[in-house]
Structures are given as structure tokens and as C-alpha cells.
Amino acid sequence: MQTNGDMTHYSRKVVNGAESWTRTVIKDVLWVNTKAVNVIRSGLLDANAVEVYIPTQGREIAIKPGDVIVKGAISQPLDTQYLLGDLKREYADTVTVKSVDRYDFGSPHLHHLMIGAG
Template identity: 30%
Template structure:
């Protein structure tokens, strides 16, 4: 049985242009883990997000660059040049609560094919 509780928007990093392209992915499972560690220097958060994709039609490819947002987001990056990409990124980060892909595990086989993404 596939768990689905959200749609999400994937922003794929493009190495050639250093810009981002937007992709909507419907029917994903999105789980946020809130955690914190108290260190001598103070509180350090260890929040993470796990997303299950049930298709590999569109999936993250670049760890530490690709970003995800829970829900459908209509923000488009201006990939014209470095400056417009940089300005888009600033606006994007100030407006949306995006998570960055930290690992991609491909389990597209067996009785429950899925791709498990860990993000921060």
C-alpha cells in the first residue's frame, strides 16, 4: 500500500546553465522530522524531511543542489544569466520553505517501488 499525503514541486539543478527547472510531482508521501540536539555551544537543530516518490519519471538527480517544496509551487527561476539566477534564488529562499536533497535511494523494484529522498 502506497502512502500519499501531498503533492510536491521539484526544482532540478541544471549543471550547464546553473539554473533550476520546475517539476510538479503528484501523489507523494512527505514526512517532516523535527529534532534538536543541545550542545555546549547551544541548540543545534537536526530537522530532516523524507519524501517517497512512487514514479521515476521525474526525480532529483543532484544531491545538495536539487530542492523540493511541499505542495504545488508556481515560482519559476529566471535562468537568463548568473545574476538573474542569483536574484531568483534569493527571492525563492525568502518566500518559500524549500528543503535541499541530501540523499536519493532508488527502490524502484519489488512490491512497493519507490524512490526515497532525504532532505534538509
């Protein structure tokens, strides 16, 4: 699979009402931005989306809906001093994961995750 960069994954966890984020840089992904507009009866609706393809051969990657991903390798952790809103303001390609599909059939070289986000 051809890749075009890296991404940073922020995994969200809530324990006893306290939210925490774990940051992981994932190398060699294919990040695809889609810019679109849907026309509905009441007017225009933004339909921008992101698809990310992550080759999984030889690595275990756990991403779930609700997690946050950012295009590029980001060194900034999310904590009480640097919040999710700060991350979104600083990095335009910050999106929330909506779907995760695992494709692990066929040749091992074709195994990958497809992440849908927006």
C-alpha cells in the same frame, strides 16, 4: 503507498558557469517533516529534516543531491528575476536534496524513491 500532497522539484544545471533551474511538479508524494534538536558538546544543533517518499510505478523521476524541492505545487520558475533566496523566503517548506534512495524491489506497487533533505 499513501500520499499526502504534491511537491515541486527544481533541478539545478550549470553550463559554462551559468546556472539554470528546471521546474517540475510531482503529484502524489508523502512529505514528512521532522523537527528535532541534537545536543552536542558546544551546545544545541538544529536537526530538522524532511523525508519525501515518491511512488515510482509508471513514471520516471530524476532527482539528485543539490536539487531543491518545495512542498506543494509551485508555479513560479527560478530565473534572474526570481532567485532561490526569493523562493525560500516565500515558501517555508523549501529544502535542498541531500540523498536519493531508490527502492525498486518487491511488488511494483511498492517501488518508490526516498528523498532526504534539509
